[in-house]
Amino acid sequence: MKGTRIRRAEHTYKPVTGCHKISEGCDHCYAETLTTRFGDSSPSFPHGFEPTFKPKKLTDPAKWARSTGPARIFVNSLSDLHIEDFTDEQRDAIYDSMLDTPVHDYLVLTKRPQWMARYFNGPSGFLARRGLDAAPANLWLGCSIELDKYTFRTKHLTSIPATVHFLSCEPLLGPLPSLNLDGIQWVIAGGESGPGYRPMDHDWARDLRDRCAAAEVAYYFKQSAAPRTEMGMELDGQLIEEYPLEHPADRIAHGNPPVIGRWVGRHSTSVPVSVARAGQGRLL
Numbered sequence: 001m002k003g004t005r006i007r008r009a010e011h012t013y014k015p016v017t018g019c020h021k022i023s024e025g026c027d028h029c030y031a032e033t034l035t036t037r038f039g040d041s042s043p044s045f046p047h048g049f050e051p052t053f054k055p056k057k058l059t060d061p062a063k064w065a066r067s068t069g070p071a072r073i074f075v076n077s078l079s080d081l082h083i084e085d086f087t088d089e090q091r092d093a094i095y096d097s098m099l100d101t102p103v104h105d106y107l108v109l110t111k112r113p114q115w116m117a118r119y120f121n122g123p124s125g126f127l128a129r130r131g132l133d134a135a136p137a138n139l140w141l142g143c144s145i146e147l148d149k150y151t152f153r154t155k156h157l158t159s160i161p162a163t164v165h166f167l168s169c170e171p172l173l174g175p176l177p178s179l180n181l182d183g184i185q186w187v188i189a190g191g192e193s194g195p196g197y198r199p200m201d202h203d204w205a206r207d208l209r210d211r212c213a214a215a216e217v218a219y220y221f222k223q224s225a226a227p228r229t230e231m232g233m234e235l236d237g238q239l240i241e242e243y244p245l246e247h248p249a250d251r252i253a254h255g256n257p258p259v260i261g262r263w264v265g266r267h268s269t270s271v272p273v274s275v276a277r278a279g280q281g282r283l284l
């Protein structure tokens, strides 16, 4: 099991890859960048950004439960499980793998909560078919909202009976004055980073923070918008070299746990670290 740099989760579960863009938040899609980076030569993503179901991955949660114990798992970092390309049978297999491993907490995020609601709710929906009144407490259901015109998505998300509904307001591209926090337990906000990043006004994030505090909704500010992330090498606690990341996917190649690739051998005991830059960071 590999660690993940997604700070709100400990691991990622990727039984599907590939997607279609649906709104402004998709413009610099990290999944597209990563899955198309090496073209057809990539053994991990032979179909690039084409939606692909990977049934061999379905056993990952059970393996992790045995090997490393309970974890918080982010589901589908390289796709959206509720695109039309995937069948309900495939979704059933994926959600069943989560129901079968209640030791983990799962975060399932979509930009299509209306389709998530259609899948879960109703007399022939997943909950009814599994004899459940609500999604199990370890299944956290979320949707992305990057602009005020998409705040309607919360209505669909909260129509699904669940213990935790969360919002991912990133990349935050504008203020969200119409956002209704009824039925929401957690809000994540953050700016965009990497090449072509779009700026975020910190007042948008502060407004969300204050409204969450007033509504007793948990709030997590993930990062400011920033032109790029930089990495460096640290030796005995001292920063000895710095490297700009040319590509967002470098975060995977040189992320955490350290897979240091071309840096290996420069200094046998040095380690890769993130290097904060003015304008980056998580302090509001």
Ligand code: SF4
Pocket: 018, 019, 020, 021, 022, 023, 025, 026, 029, 030, 031, 032, 077, 078, 079, 080, 111
């Ligand atoms: S919904 Fe997510 S995975 Fe799909 S294109 Fe948009 S950003 Fe990428």
